[in-house]
Each structure stands twice: as C-alpha cells, then as structure tokens.
Amino acid sequence: MGPQNFLFLALFLSIFSLYSQQAPAIKDTTKVESLDEVVVTGQHNPQSVRKSVFEVKVISRNDIERQAGNNLADILNNTLNINISPNTANGKSGVSLFGLDSQYFKVLVDNVPIINEEGIGNNTDLTLINLDDVERIEIVEGAMGVQYGANAVSGIINVITKKSAKKKWEIGAYVQEETVGEEYEWFNRGRHIQSIHLGHNFNENFYANAVYTRNDFAGFWNGRFGEKYDKDDGGRGHEWLPKLQQNAKMLLSYSKNNFSIFYRFDYLNEQIEEYSQTVDPREIGSTGTSNPVAQDRMFTNNRFYHHLNATGSFAERINYNISVSYQEQTKDVERYTYVIRKDEKQNVEEGEYQARSAFFSRGTFSNFIKSKLASVEAGYEITNERGSGSAISLEINQGGQTVTQNLDNYDAFASAEIAISENLSLRPGARVSFSNIFQPQFMGSLSAKQTLQNDWELRAVLGSANRTPNYDELYTYFVNINHIVLGNPDLLPERGLSAFLHIKKSSELGNGKIRLKNKLSFNFLGINDRIELIVVEQNPLKYEYSNIDSYRTIGAFTENEIFFGNFKAQLGASLQGISKVLETRETDDDYLFNLQLNANLAYTLPKWNTTFSAFFKYTGEQQQFVEKTNAAGEQVFETGVIDAYSWMDATITKSFFQNTFETTLGCRNLFDVTSVNSSAFDGAHTGTLNQVPLAYGRSYFLKLAYNLNF
Numbered sequence: 001m002g003p004q005n006f007l008f009l010a011l012f013l014s015i016f017s018l019y020s021q022q023a024p025a026i027k028d029t030t031k032v033e034s035l036d037e038v039v040v041t042g043q044h045n046p047q048s049v050r051k052s053v054f055e056v057k058v059i060s061r062n063d064i065e066r067q068a069g070n071n072l073a074d075i076l077n078n079t080l081n082i083n084i085s086p087n088t089a090n091g092k093s094g095v096s097l098f099g100l101d102s103q104y105f106k107v108l109v110d111n112v113p114i115i116n117e118e119g120i121g122n123n124t125d126l127t128l129i130n131l132d133d134v135e136r137i138e139i140v141e142g143a144m145g146v147q148y149g150a151n152a153v154s155g156i157i158n159v160i161t162k163k164s165a166k167k168k169w170e171i172g173a174y175v176q177e178e179t180v181g182e183e184y185e186w187f188n189r190g191r192h193i194q195s196i197h198l199g200h201n202f203n204e205n206f207y208a209n210a211v212y213t214r215n216d217f218a219g220f221w222n223g224r225f226g227e228k229y230d231k232d233d234g235g236r237g238h239e240w241l242p243k244l245q246q247n248a249k250m251l252l253s254y255s256k257n258n259f260s261i262f263y264r265f266d267y268l269n270e271q272i273e274e275y276s277q278t279v280d281p282r283e284i285g286s287t288g289t290s291n292p293v294a295q296d297r298m299f300t301n302n303r304f305y306h307h308l309n310a311t312g313s314f315a316e317r318i319n320y321n322i323s324v325s326y327q328e329q330t331k332d333v334e335r336y337t338y339v340i341r342k343d344e345k346q347n348v349e350e351g352e353y354q355a356r357s358a359f360f361s362r363g364t365f366s367n368f369i370k371s372k373l374a375s376v377e378a379g380y381e382i383t384n385e386r387g388s389g390s391a392i393s394l395e396i397n398q399g400g401q402t403v404t405q406n407l408d409n410y411d412a413f414a415s416a417e418i419a420i421s422e423n424l425s426l427r428p429g430a431r432v433s434f435s436n437i438f439q440p441q442f443m444g445s446l447s448a449k450q451t452l453q454n455d456w457e458l459r460a461v462l463g464s465a466n467r468t469p470n471y472d473e474l475y476t477y478f479v480n481i482n483h484i485v486l487g488n489p490d491l492l493p494e495r496g497l498s499a500f501l502h503i504k505k506s507s508e509l510g511n512g513k514i515r516l517k518n519k520l521s522f523n524f525l526g527i528n529d530r531i532e533l534i535v536v537e538q539n540p541l542k543y544e545y546s547n548i549d550s551y552r553t554i555g556a557f558t559e560n561e562i563f564f565g566n567f568k569a570q571l572g573a574s575l576q577g578i579s580k581v582l583e584t585r586e587t588d589d590d591y592l593f594n595l596q597l598n599a600n601l602a603y604t605l606p607k608w609n610t611t612f613s614a615f616f617k618y619t620g621e622q623q624q625f626v627e628k629t630n631a632a633g634e635q636v637f638e639t640g641v642i643d644a645y646s647w648m649d650a651t652i653t654k655s656f657f658q659n660t661f662e663t664t665l666g667c668r669n670l671f672d673v674t675s676v677n678s679s680a681f682d683g684a685h686t687g688t689l690n691q692v693p694l695a696y697g698r699s700y701f702l703k704l705a706y707n708l709n710f
Contacts, residue, residue, distance in 0.1 A: 040111070041138040041158040042147045044366045044377045044417060045319065053417065053427045053447045055459050055502045055521070057559075059137040066602060066613040066651055068176060068664045068703045070193055070215060072107070072137075072159070073126035077647065078615040080557060080572040080598050081141065084126070088220075088693050090299075091241045091272045092125040097141070097154040098525055098553050099578045099594075104153040104467055104496070106144075110161055110264070112307055112360060113148075113383075115327035119407075119470050120358045120385055122151045128268060128303070130247045132195050133211045135162045142523065143498040145443035145465025146429035149381055149411055153465045153496035154525060162199075163253045163262055164207055167709040170199035174705035178668075180220050180240075181697035188226075191701075192216040207253045215245040219273075220696040227275045230292040230340040237275035240696060245270045259312035266305035273298050279340070293346075296338045303329040319367045328357035356471075359384040373419045381411040387471045405475050407468070408436040415445070423451040433466075437474070438493055441466050457504040466493040473531055473545045483541040491531060492547050498525040517561040523576075527551040552579040554591065570600040580624070592639070595620035609655040616648045624680045640680025642692060645673050664703040672698040 040046045042054045049056055059075060069075040073093040077084045085094045097105050106113050106121040107129065113121025114129065137159055144152040176193040177184075184190035193216070199209035219226075219242030229236040246269045253262040276294045283290045307325045314320065331354040336345040364379035385407040415429030427447040434440050445463035452458065469491040476487040504519045530549035536542050557574035577591030597618040604611045622642040651666035675691040 037136070039138050040160065041108075041140055041156065042144065044364075044375050044415075050457070050506075053425060053449045053459065054140055054461060055500065055519075057139040057141070059139070061135055063600070064131055064134065064137075065664070066611065066653060067615060067649060068651060068666055068701060069131055070176070070213070071127045071131060072129035072157070075131065075137065076126065076157075078598055078600065078617045078649065079139070080559065080574050080596055080617075081576070083619065086240075086693060086695070088240045091127075091243045093127045095126055098523070098555075098576060100154045100525075100527075100551070100553075103470060104151065104527075106148055106152045106156045108148070108156060108158040109266075109305075110307060110309065110323070111158060111362065112323055112325045114305070115303065115329050115356055115358050117301065117329055117331050117354050117356060118472065119356065119387070120327070120360065120383060123470065128245070128270065128301070129159060130213055130215075130245075130249075130268075131159075132197060132213050132247075133161050133209065133249055133251070135160050142461055142500045142525070143443075143445070143463035143465035143496050145463060145496075146413055146415060146431045146445040149383075149413075149431065149443075150409065150433060150441065150466050150468045150493065153467050153494075153527065154498070161251070161264065162209065163251065164255075165199045165201055165209070165709075168201050170197070170209070170707070170709050172197050172705065172707040174703055176701060176703040178701035179699045180218065181222070181674075181699055183218075183221055185218075187218070189218050189221065191218070191699075205254055205256045207251075207255075209251050211247075211249040213245075213247045215247075217243050217245075219243075222696070224277075227273075227296075227338070228340060228343070230279060232279035232281055232292070234277050236279055236294065237277050241272050241274055243270060243272040259310075261308075261310045264305070264307040264309075266303070268301065268303040268305075270301040271298060272301075275338075291342075292340050294338050294340060296336060298334045300332040300334070301329065302332075303327070313367070317367060317370070318365055320363065320365050322363040323361065325360040326358070327360070328355070330355045355386075355388050357386045375417045376414070377416075378414040379412070381409070381413070383407075383409045385471075387475075405471065406436060407471065407474075409468075410434045425449050435468070437489070438468065441493055455506040457502075457506075459500075459502040459504070461498075461500045461502075463498055465496045465498075467496060467527075468493045469531060469545070476545075483543060485533070486536075486542065486544045488545045491545060492529055494530050494547070495528045496526065498523070500524075513564065515563040519559045520556070521558070522556050523554070525551075525553045550581045552591070553577065555593075557596075566604040566606065568600075568602045570598075572596075572598045578624070592623040594622050609659070611653045613651045613653070614648065615650070616646070618644070618646045620644045622680070640678065642678040642680050643676040645676050645694065646671050647673060647695075660707060662703075662705040662707065664701075664705075666701050666703075668699045668701065669695050670698060 037049050037058045038046050039049055039052055039056045039058060041056055043052060049058065064075055067075060073084055076082050076095065081098055083096045087094060095102050102123050107124040108114065114124060116124045137157065139155065139157050141155040144156050148156055173196040178191040180190050193214065195211065195213040197209065197211040201207050219238035220240035222239040224237055224239060225235050226238065248267045250265045251262060274297045276296055279292050279294050281290045281292050305327045307323060309323045311321045330352050332350065332352050334348065334350045336348040338345060361382045362379065364377055366375060366377040368376045386404055388404045411431055411433045413429065413431035415427055417425060417427045419425050429445045431443045432440055443464045443466065447461045450458040472487065473491060474487045474489055476485055478485040501522045502519055507516045508514065528550050529547040530551050531545050532548045533543050534546050534548060536544045553576055555574060555576035557572065559572040560570065562569045574596040575593060577593040579591045599616040601614045602611055621644045623639050648670040649666065649668045650670060651664055653662065653664045655662045673695050674697050675693045678690045678692045
C-alpha cells in the first residue's frame, strides 16, 4: 500500500467514524486494552483520558512489551510526529518533535525532569532511559510552560514507573539476544540484554521493588575489524561505537488512607569505546619489524537519581503532591596509546571532562475550594543546576581550575479548571519564573474542553513556553587553530507559543462488536528569538551564539484506533509545514511540508496465548534551507532534500504455563534501512549527496522471560 493510499485510508476512517452514531454500550470481555486510561501528566488530580482538558497520548505497558522495548529510543521510533536520529560518532540517540530537537521538549520520570550530560530535562539521550520498571509513557504535544516550566516548548514525555503490585511477590527475569544488522556472536557482535526484577508487598501498605538490567551493544562493525586490527587502511574500529550499559533501580513505597510516599533510586553506568581508525605502524628500520599503536578513548557516564515524593491532604481538604529530587551525571574520558599486538595500554590519561548536578523540587496544592464547578491548583518549582565542562570541548580546566557555573530557577504557577456548563470546561493558567541569569519570565495557557452529543469531544489548547539557553550556549569556550566558539552569557530565552485543536469521537458499531476512537488535530507552533551560532569575526574565525532567528510550524494530523474482538489497529497520518527565518541571511519564509504515516496492529489468539504485532512508519521527503557556495563563490540559500523512507517492526509473543514463561520473537527494520540520501547540508554548489545514517539494517531478536507471581 503506497503512502497516498495509506493517508486516504486514515483520513477516511477518521471522517467516517466522526459521523457515525453511537450504538448501545455492551460489555466486551475480549477487550484488548482499556479505552479509558488514567493519566497524571498536566492534571490537577489523576483522571481518565476522556476527562482530561489536555490531549494526552498513552503508550501502555502492553505496547512496550509487544515491541520488546528496552529503552525509550526503541519505543518512540514508530510514534507520529517524533523522529529519532542516532549519532554514530558518540553513541547517543537524538529526537525531534514537530521538527524541533530535544532542546525544546522535556523528558520526565514521574513528573521530574531527568538529568543528562547537557542539562536537566532536555537534550536527553533516549537510550539512557530504561523501561524495565515502567508502567506507561504519557506524551503531551504543544507548549506546556505553565505546567512544566521552561523548555517544554514542543511538548513533554512523561515516563510513569510502577509503584504497586497485585501479588505479594513478583519475581522475574529475561534475556534478549539481538542481531545488529547481519552481525551476531555470543559476545563480540550483536546486542545482549539481561534483566532481573523483584517486587514484594510486605503488607497492604508497604511495597518495594528492585531491578537490574545489563545492555551490551557490541557496536556495528559494517566491514571494519575492531580493536585488534593493526593495519593503517581505515579498517580499524567500528562504524557505530560499542557501549555497555548497566542500570540498577530501587523503589520503596508506603500508602495508608489518603497518604502515599515513595522513594526511588536509579543508578546508570555506561561505557562507550572509541577505537581510532588511524594506526601508527611504528616501523623499526633496524629489524624490519613494526609495533603498531593507535590513540583510543573510552567514555564513562555515571548517573545518580534520587526522588522522594509525598501525596496526601491536610486540613481535611487541601491536596498536595510534593517531589524532591537530587541528580547528578558525570562523563569521564580515558585517553591512551593502545599497543595493538601486545594488547597493552600506555600513556594513560584519565579525567572528568563534563559534570552536571541538579536539585529539583516541585509541589502542587489543589482542592482549595469545595465545588463541583471549579478547582484551583497552585504550585512551585525549584531547579538548582550546577555544571562544568562542555560537549564541544574535552577540557574542563581553565587556568588549572575547574570552572563551574550555576543555572537557578524559582517558579510559581497556578491554574483553575472551571466548569462553564456540564459539557464545557476551561482551564486558564499562568507561571512566573525567576532566574539568577535572566529577567523574570512569564508564561500563560488557556485550554478548553467541550463535550457534545454522541461522544464528540473538542479540545483547544493555547500555551506559551520559553526555552532558556543551555549550558553550552551560555558558557562554551572552545579554541583551536581553525576557529573559536564562544558562549554568550547575555542570551535571552527563546519565546515559544503553540495552539492545538483536537476533534475526537468514540463510537461503537455492530452492537458494540467494533469500537472506534478517532481524532483529527490542527496545530501551530512558533518561536521567536531563536538562538543561532553566527560568525562574529572573520580573522581569526570566531563564532558566538545569538538570539537571531524565528521558527514556525503548521500542520494537521489524525490518529485512529479500531478494536474488533481480539484485533486492535492504530492508524495515523501527519502533514507538517516548517518555516525558518534566518535574520542574518536572505532566506525564504515559505513553509516546507513533510508527510508522516504510521500504523500499529495487533491480533491475539487466546487459544494459543499468542499475539502477532506489526509497527509501521513512513517518513516522507524532508526539505530545509541550506547555505551553498555557487560557481561565483557567493553564499546562497537553496532547498535541500532528505529522501523519504519507511520503517517496520514485527513481533510474535507467546505465553506458556499460565503466563509464567513468555517468548517474543521479532524483527526490527524489516525494510533494511541503513541511511538515506541528503542534499540538505551546507557546502559547495555541487550535485553530490550526503548519507544520513538512520539504522544498522534489518535485525532479529529473541526475548525469553520468566515471571513468577504469588
């Protein structure tokens, strides 16, 4: 089925279902998944998706299991409006939402922004977010500045962890073996994952769990020969760097009456190996022999995460939800001369070149007034971030001393949910943010939800959010013989505004045998004072960050769900237009459009305890303005193109012995995508194309899981 036919089918289903009439409700005992999930993101109190003023997209635990997803990058690759971009040079996975990179949305764990080597909440490497203790993932698109502060410009991703169990004991373990393209060996090639978890209800009030996961990615060799190769012909090392992740988590939870408290600890260790392609043969003329060496590096990430949360009420009335978190992440580098034939390290230099730590606290207070017509929530948010080092430079010392900078924010926010009528509710909100660097920042939002007859729902969300300059943009100081890159402490926060309109309808056909959920959405997102790295001096060549550009995106997307017996399907389509205006250069402000399609299919055979799943995504041709040098040596702007591509995963999951054992057999990247052609790069005016890496080709995996619950 071609992209145009797929888009037509998705739009037809959406429009047809929006106009269908609701049949009498019938209880469906074969329901694949609940249609009324409880969500917490952006809510005054946990409530169902149907009652939420915000449009919340939920990825359930069942969806995670069907994809055999180990980290957040595994799961989001098939999500509409989200693009995952791996970096083969450093082993990280970047992500963009509505064309804006990960600086513009927040990744949260239980409503707390997660730290990374470049800050807190943003620029998160999705491969570092393990999902083994995750209950669900909630995604809200659009500016969420009032609810979650600066940098929530294009949206948020909130990872909700498990905090209770139905059984007294939950004991489980799994192993997952996966090829990397066509490469696989027990130890040196492929991807090898092992995990064990333990959960226990000590009594009706006290619960604890612990999880340990080891994820060994042996790199993508792709015709190269690894660490022990001793010829200087560019064949040494790997195309994708090997990395080993070890993740240990622990949760303690206590609940009684209207009071709940939990403490969560997370430790991550990641080692990334970089073997140089360049080999120095070190020929010994007197003997006619050689002793080849290479200059290699090993990077080590360590992340510590503490989160204490308490919820309850006081004065028999006021509800509170308070979180306190301390996090830190460091990145160390070990540089050494590797004597290849002796398997020996020499001239070893070790040191920490990047460090971040943050104290974060968020508190919300609600139910100030006893009324069915209105609710009010007020809250605070404190972020104290400390940082040293830069991703651009591997040096953290200036003048022999470590240079540490602080980014502190103190926010207060409030919102009200007002029932204008039985079917119409409004939610205005405002936030003020005080910083040790910037002038006070103000953000506002206004949301509305209208319920109509026959299960029609209308939601309109208008919100603002600022993006504060990150540590590198403010404090980078990088000098080499070719150029200088400077941060700018005088930068202003970028100003973002978004507007979304969602039209939803739930319906049933055939006396409840077929259930449909359909949504049609329209969106606008704009940014002013966008930060750009510009040339400020020609000799020597010097770059500095400056508030200079603007960005706009407009579009429409539809998402549709169909439930029929043991069959479930999700079909989506999105058309987004992006306009970028570079004030320092002559560019066209026309919108360049991109089409995306996706599908998520599942069919369960109860008799065999088997589920067949398929996940598909089509990303259409992407255009963007790029700077070229024409034949006359002049700098001009042209429209560069990144080719379209399709992605598909498929899995088969089967349970044995009353769900004690479970196997998942699957294939990722069925269409064997590795890279796509791109002319969207700055450079000379030629017809040459670059290759944008996307994946390491078709891979297969087998997951064997054991679960004992009693």
